[in-house]
Amino acid sequence: MTVGPQRIVIVGGGTAGWMSAAALARLLPSRVSLQLIESEQIGTVGVGEATIPHIRYFNALLGIDEREFIHATQATYKLAIEFVGWGRETSRYLHPFSAFGGDIDGIDFHHYWLRTRDEWPELNLDAFSLAAQAARLGRFAPPPEHSEFGYGYAFHLDASRYAGYLRAxxxxxxxxxxxGRIQSVIPRESDGGVAALTLESGERIEGDLFIDCSGFRSLLLGQTLGVPFNSWKHWLPCDRAVAIASGALSEPPSFTRSTATTTGWQWRIPLQERTGNGQVYDSRSISDDEACAQLIGSLNGAPQSDPNLIRFEAGARARSWDKNVIAIGLSSGFLEPLESTSIYLIQMAVFKLVEFFHNSKSGAVGREAFNRWMSLEYERVRDFIILHYHLNQREDSEFWQDCAHMSVPEGLQRKIALFKESATIEFYDQGLFAPPSWLAVYLGQGLNPEAIDPRVAQQPVASLKGPLEQLANHLNRTAQALPLHREVLARGGVAPSAAAPMSLYGGRYG
Known part of the structure; x- marks a missing residue:
């Protein structure tokens, strides 16, 4: 790839296609031509979408004004994800976009909290996260620059509006x-890659590099080049989702809600004009009609759309980049939206493509590096989602008991065992989720460590209670002083107070 491809063809629109097109138009040299093919006859999966803080970095890199973006996509702010019924049927916890507390004498904060928990059970871990406190109180403000207890924030948005905004x-x-619709794919004689596409209209479109954003069909990477799909259904058994819109909430929360059911889980995503609702389930345990009825029965108000049934299988292609085809989005892999990672995975693929476009002198070397990186990104997210299912303590259905007793990937099993033994959280060099996220799920779903750091274990609880109580009260007062989320939205949002970091936690942990 000495000069690099001059003609890039993107197959498919939707969020993946238009994120790719917008970013490449902004970040690649002007000599590169970009063409996107899509058909209005082919629908997209697009529903109400929950995101994570990395979307702010993406938008900022493109020079998109945050308040303009909020208006265009009818977005609300997001500080956390709430998990209801994921440990036991009555459990409830937050996974906030922040760390908990702060290290003390070089020791992770959670060891101190665990030391006091038995004698002070009324103060839960959420009390030591400003993002969690604000989310519980229905409040929001961007974190101040250089804050000791900073946090990240993201958005709930209308995915179709976001795609339309990026298209413009x-x-x-x-x-x-x-x-137009693609009628045939013409192979490249030199290596079996893609030389051109023929549309139903008869138009022939040639390219040097093809980006497959065709969704679950994986038209180029899967169907044409035959790159195999590695299924993760044995770890993530849910294979259906049904989505329905309902009315807007008068007090939209600044968090996404995930509520476990007997056969999977439900999402609730608050937008300004409506609420996105969905149910993810295992079709072997419940019928489509039963799942739809269950979801409708849980709505806060009457349905405002017909049910949208989505069939899927968790997994990823063995390679995201093969020959001159790169798959981005659903054509590359799928993981259920439990941790709101779909747009993040699109974003990372686009950024890595740009990086290798500029830096790689060998197409083969660039492809191999890209594939290693994206495979690891998918696997890290996969393991974190498996963690939620595996750590459940529910006894109300065979579905949950099977998840609790299933074998999990070796790396995940090692992480779980290490925390259970010593409250130590193994840190991954690459991957989205850092220790604060693992901690939230471990403790939120009832994985209690057998021991903590011995330096903390020997300290009297009485000596720790005062400082911890002061910190919790300080964070609560700070959260109480923030404006209500609905008031911020009524003003059209608020300008960010600091640059958007490429981090889940507002800059900490990178």
Missing amino acids: YAEQRGVTRTE
Whole structure:
């Protein structure tokens, strides 16, 4: 790849296609031509979408004004994900976009909290996260720059509006959109890659590099090049989702809610004009009609849309980049939206493509590095989602008992065993979720360590209670002083107070 591809063709629109087009138009040299092919006859999966803080970095890199983005996508703010019924049927915890407390004398804060928990059970871990406190109180403000207890924030957005917004952005910067359905794929004689596409209209579109954003069909990478799909259904058994919109909430929470059911879980995503609802389930345990009825029965108000049934299988292609085809989004892999990671995985693929486009002198070396990176990204997210299912303590259905007793990937089993033995959280060099996230799920779902750091274990609880109580009260007062989330939205949002870091936790842990 000495000069690099001059003609890039993107197959498919939706969030993946238009995120790719917008970012490449902004970040690649102007000599590169970008063409996107999509058909209005082919629907997209797009529903109400929950995101994680990395989307702010993506938007900022493209020069998108945050308040303009909020208006265009009818977005609300997001500080955390709430998990209801994931440990036991009555359990409830938050996974906030922040760390808990702060290290003391070089020792992770949670060891101190665990030391006091038995004698002070009324103060839960959420009390030591400003993001969690604000989310519980229905409040929001961007974190101040250089805050000792900083946090990240993200958005709940309308995925179709976001795709439309990025389409306008991309077309203004020279991306050509072609309406049409692909009739055939013409192979490249040199290596079996893709030389051109033929549309039903008869138009032939040639390219040097093809980006497959065709969704679950994986038209180029899967169907044409035959790159195999590695299924993770044995770890993640849910294979259906049904989505329904309902009315907007008068007090939209600044968090996504995930509520466990007997056969999977339900999501609730608050937007400004409506609420996105969905049920993810194992079709072997419940019928589509039963799942739909169960979801409708849980809505806060009447349905405002027909049910949208989505069939899927958890897993990923063996390679995301093969020959001159790169799959981004659902054509590369799928993981259920439990931790709101779909847009993040699209974003990382686009960023890595840009990086290798500029730096790689050998197409083969660049492809191999890209594939290693993306495989690891998918596997790290996969393991974190498996963790939620595996750590459940529910006894109300065979579905949950099977998840609790299943074998899990070796690396995940090692992480679980290490925390259970000593409250130590193994740190991954690469991957989205750092120790604060693992801690939230470990403790939120009832994985109690057998021991803590011996330096903390020998300290009297009485000597720790005062400082911890002062910290919790300080964070609560700070959260109480923030404006209500609905008031911030009524003002059209608020300008961020600091640059958007490429971090889940507002800068900490990178």
